[in-house]
Amino acid sequence: xxxxxxxxxxxxxxxxxxxxxxxxxxxxxxxxxxxxxxxxxxxxxxxxxxxxxxxxxxxxxxxxxxxxxxxxxxxxxxxxxxxxxxxxxxxxxxxxxxxxxxxxxxxxxxxxxxxxxxxxxxxxxxxxxxxxxxxxxxxxxxxxxxxxxxxxxxxxxxxxxxxxxxxxxxxxxxxxxxxxxxxxxx
Amino acid sequence: xxxxxxxxxxxxxxxxxxxxxxxxxxxxxxxxxxxxxxxxxxxxxxxxxxxxxxxxxxxxxxxxxxxxxxxxxxxxxxxxxxxxxxxxxxxxxxxxxxxxxxxxxxxxxxxxxxxxxxxxxxxxxxxxxxxxxxxxxxxxxxxxxxxxxxxxxxxxxxxxxxxxxxxxxxxxxxxxxxxxxxxxxxxxxxxxxxxxxxxxxxxxxxxxxxxxxxxxxxxxxxxxxxxxxxxxxxxxxxxxxxxxxxxxxxxxxxxxxxxxxxxxxxxxxxxxxxxxxxxxxxxxxxxxxxxxxxxxxxxxxxxxxxxxxxxxxxxxxxxxxxxxxxxxxxxxxxxxxxxxxxxxxxxxxxxxxxxxxxxxxxxxxxxxxxxxxxxxxxxxxxxxxxxxxxxxxxxxxxxxxxxxxxxxxxxxxxxxxxxxxxxxxxxxxxxxxxxxxxxxxxxxxxxxxxxxxxxxxxxxxxxxxxxxxxxxxxxxxxxxxxxxxxxxxxxxxxxxxxxxxxxxxxxxxxxxxxxxxxxx
Ligand code: HEM
Ligand SMILES: [Cu+2]
Numbered sequence: 001x002x003x004x005x006x007x008x009x010x011x012x013x014x015x016x017x018x019x020x021x022x023x024x025x026x027x028x029x030x031x032x033x034x035x036x037x038x039x040x041x042x043x044x045x046x047x048x049x050x051x052x053x054x055x056x057x058x059x060x061x062x063x064x065x066x067x068x069x070x071x072x073x074x075x076x077x078x079x080x081x082x083x084x085x086x087x088x089x090x091x092x093x094x095x096x097x098x099x100x101x102x103x104x105x106x107x108x109x110x111x112x113x114x115x116x117x118x119x120x121x122x123x124x125x126x127x128x129x130x131x132x133x134x135x136x137x138x139x140x141x142x143x144x145x146x147x148x149x150x151x152x153x154x155x156x157x158x159x160x161x162x163x164x165x166x167x168x169x170x171x172x173x174x175x176x177x178x179x180x181x182x183x184x185x186x
Numbered sequence: 187x188x189x190x191x192x193x194x195x196x197x198x199x200x201x202x203x204x205x206x207x208x209x210x211x212x213x214x215x216x217x218x219x220x221x222x223x224x225x226x227x228x229x230x231x232x233x234x235x236x237x238x239x240x241x242x243x244x245x246x247x248x249x250x251x252x253x254x255x256x257x258x259x260x261x262x263x264x265x266x267x268x269x270x271x272x273x274x275x276x277x278x279x280x281x282x283x284x285x286x287x288x289x290x291x292x293x294x295x296x297x298x299x300x301x302x303x304x305x306x307x308x309x310x311x312x313x314x315x316x317x318x319x320x321x322x323x324x325x326x327x328x329x330x331x332x333x334x335x336x337x338x339x340x341x342x343x344x345x346x347x348x349x350x351x352x353x354x355x356x357x358x359x360x361x362x363x364x365x366x367x368x369x370x371x372x373x374x375x376x377x378x379x380x381x382x383x384x385x386x387x388x389x390x391x392x393x394x395x396x397x398x399x400x401x402x403x404x405x406x407x408x409x410x411x412x413x414x415x416x417x418x419x420x421x422x423x424x425x426x427x428x429x430x431x432x433x434x435x436x437x438x439x440x441x442x443x444x445x446x447x448x449x450x451x452x453x454x455x456x457x458x459x460x461x462x463x464x465x466x467x468x469x470x471x472x473x474x475x476x477x478x479x480x481x482x483x484x485x486x487x488x489x490x491x492x493x494x495x496x497x498x499x500x501x502x503x504x505x506x507x508x509x510x511x512x513x514x515x516x517x518x519x520x521x522x523x524x525x526x527x528x529x530x531x532x533x534x535x536x537x538x539x540x541x542x543x544x545x546x547x548x549x550x551x552x553x554x555x556x557x558x559x560x561x562x563x564x565x566x567x568x569x570x571x572x573x574x575x576x577x578x579x580x581x582x583x584x585x586x587x588x589x590x591x592x593x594x595x596x597x598x599x600x601x602x603x604x605x606x607x608x609x610x611x612x613x614x615x616x617x618x619x620x621x622x623x624x625x626x627x628x629x630x631x632x633x634x635x636x637x638x639x640x641x642x643x644x645x646x647x648x649x650x651x652x653x654x655x656x657x658x659x660x661x662x663x664x665x666x667x668x669x670x671x672x673x674x675x676x677x678x679x680x681x682x683x684x685x686x687x688x689x690x691x692x693x694x695x696x697x698x699x700x701x702x703x704x705x706x
Contacts, residue, residue, distance in 0.1 A: 009287045012359040020351055020393050027397030027427060032412065035423050075416065076330070116415045122488050173416030178409060 060094040061157040064164075068155070071169035072101060078174045080105055080113060080141075085148070093157040101134065101170065104146040112179040114138045115149075115170040124166045127156035138175060193696055202297075205289035206696060207274045208592075210296050214271025215585075217299060219661070221263030222578075224307070226654055228256040233616075233650040236643050239635055249633035250318035251310060257321025261439065262346050263303050265577045269442040270295075270353050272584055273381045275592065277357060279687040279694065280375045282366025282703045287359035295352040302345035309335035309342075320631060322432065325413035325424040329405045336406065340399045347392045354385035354392075361385075366686070368705035372466070375685050376459065379466050380445030383473045387434045387441075390477075394431040398424065422487050429480035437476045439573060440540075441469060443580035444511060447533045449685070450587050451515050454530035455522025456682040461514040468507035475504045485556045494553040501551035505544065512541055527680075528602030532583035535610050536576060543571030546621065561631075564624025570617045582609075582660065589664065590679040594693025595671030601663045608656035615649025 068091055070084035081104040091097045105111050115135040119125040130136075134149035141147055155166070194200045194209065204210050232252050235243050244252070274292065278285055286292050310316035314333030317323065328336060361382045365374070374382070401412040401424075411417025413424045452459045459465065481489060481497040489497075515537050524530070546568040550556050559565060582605075590596050619642040624630075628639045635643065678688045686705070690698045 008363045009359050012362050013288070013355055016355040016358055016389055019389050020355075023390055024393035024397055027394050027401075031394075031397075031427060031430070032401075032423065035420070035426060039420070114416055116418075122490070171415065173414075175416055178417060 059157060060092050062092055064161070065090045065092060066155050066159065066163070067165040068097075069165065069167045070099070070101070071167060073169065073171045075171050075173045078113070078172050079107055080111075080172055080174075082170075082172045091155055093155045093159055096131065096152060096154055098150065098152050100148045100150050102146065102148055103139065103141060103172070105141040105143060108143040110140065110142045111174060111176045112138050112140045114173050114175045116173065118169050118171070120167045120169065121163065124159065124163050127159040127163075128166060128168070129154045129156060135170065138179060140179075203293065204296075205285075205293055207278050207286045207289070207292065208694065208696065210286075210292050211271045211274030211276075212592075213296055214267050214274060217296075218264050218266075218268035218271060221259050221267070221303060222657070223661075225256050225259035225264055226657060228252045228259070229650060230654050232256060233647040235633055236635070237647040238644065239637055239640050241634055244633070246633045247315060247318060250320075250631070251316045253631050254317045254320055254323075255306070255310065258306065258317070259303070260573075261321060261435070262343075263299075265439050265573065265581070266350065267299060268581050269381075269384075269439075269577075270350075272377075272442070272446070272581070272588075273353075273357055276588065276687060277360055277378055277381060278364070279690065279698055280378050280685055281361065281364065281369050282686050282699045282705065283360060283364035284697065284700050284702075286356050287364055288356045291352050292356055295349045295356065298345050298349050302342045302349070305338050305345075306342040309333075309338050312338070322428060323402075324428070325402060325405070325421050329402050329413055332406070337403070340403050343399045344396055347396045350388050351392045354388040357381055357385040358389070366699070366702040366705050372463070373705060375445075376448035376462070376465055376469075377442070377445035380441040380448075380469050383469050384438050384441045387438050387473055387476070391431045391434045391438075394427065395435075398427045398431065401427070422484075425484050425487060426480070429483045430477075432483065433480040434473075434476045436569075436572070437472060439577050441473070443536070443577045444469065446580040446584045446587075447515060447536055450529050450533045450583055451518050451537075453587075453680050453683040454527060454533075455519045455524050457518055457522040458684070459514065460517040460520075461510070464510055465514055468510040471507045472504060475500065475507070479504060482551055482553075482556070485553045486560050498551060498553045502548065505548055505551075508544055512537060512544070523682075527586075528597070528599060528606055529583040529587035531603060531606040532579050532586065535606065536579045536583065539571055539575030539579070539613070543568055543576060546571065559624065561629055562624040563620045563628045563630055566630050567617050567620035567624055570613075570620075574617070575613055579609075585664065587680070588687075589667060590671075590674050591687060591692055591694055593668050593671070594673055594675065595667050596674050596679075597663055597667040597671060601659065601666075605656055605659045605663060608659065609653060612649050612651075612653030612656055616646050616653055617649070619643075619645050619649075 068089045070087055070089075072082045072084050074080060074082055081102075083102055085100045085102055089097060089099060101115075103113070117130075117133070117135050119128050130151065130153045132150055132152035134151065139147070139149065194206065195203070201209065201213060204213065231244065232249070235241075235249055274286065277283075306316075312333070312335040314335060316333070316335055317328070317339045319327035319332060323339075361374070361378060371379075401410070404410040405412055405414055405419075411419040413419050413421050415421065448459055448465060479497055479501045481493060482501040485494060485497070515533075519534075526534075546564070550559055550565065550568055586597060586602055623635075623639045623642045623646075626639065628635055675692055677690065677692055679692060680688075686699075686703060687694075689703065
């Protein structure tokens, strides 16, 4: 039995409606995940990996020094004082480096924040490995408290030779509401 | 079958419950013209503010609402519904069908439009004002920093998307199933072909637009973070989704215009269209290519070099089928016995000015150059050449061409020609200088500008007022024709016109082709 009998118009409509449903789902189940996967895999968009890098044994490349610049920004409406402890570092590719970022919550209420990293030039993102980063987790901070947030990273020794400076910038977002919603819904 | 030949219902219910393709087409056309005037009024406000440097008339926040609403209304309220109206009127008559395949759905597609646009316009009176984030509504401007009215904007976009989807399904169903015997695909008039392909484009990308605004809605109200970096999302994703819809959208706007011009030029050149087959294939390849070029709107977001190159070459490729079309139109006119009635004038204006817009498009497609042109008035000039001199001119040509068939009366030719020349001059005075200020560095979407741009902006504004005023002449001419134009009764209003629509009586009766014609 044919579901649309002898009605070719209904068949056309059904096919077209199926395309509509397909394209609507395409946005959510293909475009969004594909975009994220591609950005992760290729390190494009200056996005660095959100998980700790498992250090393979890497040789330190003493022959060149890379300048790393640190930038800390607050997103709109974020009241924290947020800055790198040092704005610049010279590192050898392959070496493990440590630094800290400083944050203070000037308000009387407890807050939760999330730092989002971005690397420039975007091409360098896939060679910038973080073994430890405060951006991997959200950062709760009680009212009027300060904290030191650690960052440990390795610059890959395969970094293209024409890149001599890498800028790592963090933007700090206030996610107190989102975080408390998540806790409340648990 | 005598009972089928009843006339239209009387009074308001004729329109409210309309299922006749001609009535619905008429409503679409009037609605789109009303929106054209509203969007045009907003443009006049923009140009009045930009007449001189400095802030004179309106506040910057309101200026932003004006640019946003002007774009949204012109694209979704004026140009798109105008061509849907034309499709409703002409497709059944061109393929020898008695009506559209789904008359009741047709009624719905039209009647959900006016509420959607009322809602959109109403946002301007809500606290915080209407949308002020540009017609491209990039996140986070349209999410984190949007006025509260954005929720109504999103709802409005959902409704008009639904309307377009229903309209397109109707067109596909009509073309596939209701062609008269002997009307094979390769015999269909080009207007039908271009709309057939446009309808597929709409069905494919309108859901993507709906997806984009749905994600915005979820980010704003349901705590997701598709476009918010704080929660792990990415604002650049918005631009990818938007332009995956947006670039095919610009071809949705121009393909029916291509169709109209391909109908009218042969009629006044008194020669069959040159290269019919290549026109069909060019249309299809443009439609296909339009899916793989979207990121030419995003050269400056920091794409990898391979991406820049891919989108650059793909974009340049579109110029090839577009060039085929322009070539065919010119060759159709070549050594034709041409006369220059108003529809033909608008079509020639189209060919000349659209080609200029195509060339500036090619300039923009060169990624390294676009870093300078991007978000400048040069882009504004580009897309007004393709959308106003392209889509709007061809739509105007279509009205002059088919109006006598629709109402059985002839418009005033002198007034029509005057309308053309004022439009043509006004348009160029408005938009040609924008190329120069753009190249010199004037950014788009700003209420104030540096002093060195003052002269060209004043010229632009004067041109805009001229162009705007000429549209009132058009409105007057159309109304005067309907009310008291010189009656015409020839089936073939234009000596050189070809096609089934010219075989029915003039004015076209309420029901046409109740028995299908035989096409040889
Ligand atoms: C040869 C064909 C064309 C090419 C190569 C082309 C290329 C481009 C490029 C590269 C841009 C991006 C400029 C920038 O933002 O920096 C652009 C913008 C635009 N084009 Fe075209 N284009 C073509 C035809 C068309 C047509 C036929 C239409 C519509 C009828 C159109 C409508 C637009 C619009 C609306 C924008 C601006 C979007 C916005 O940012 O608001 N283009 N075009
Ligand atoms: Cu485009």
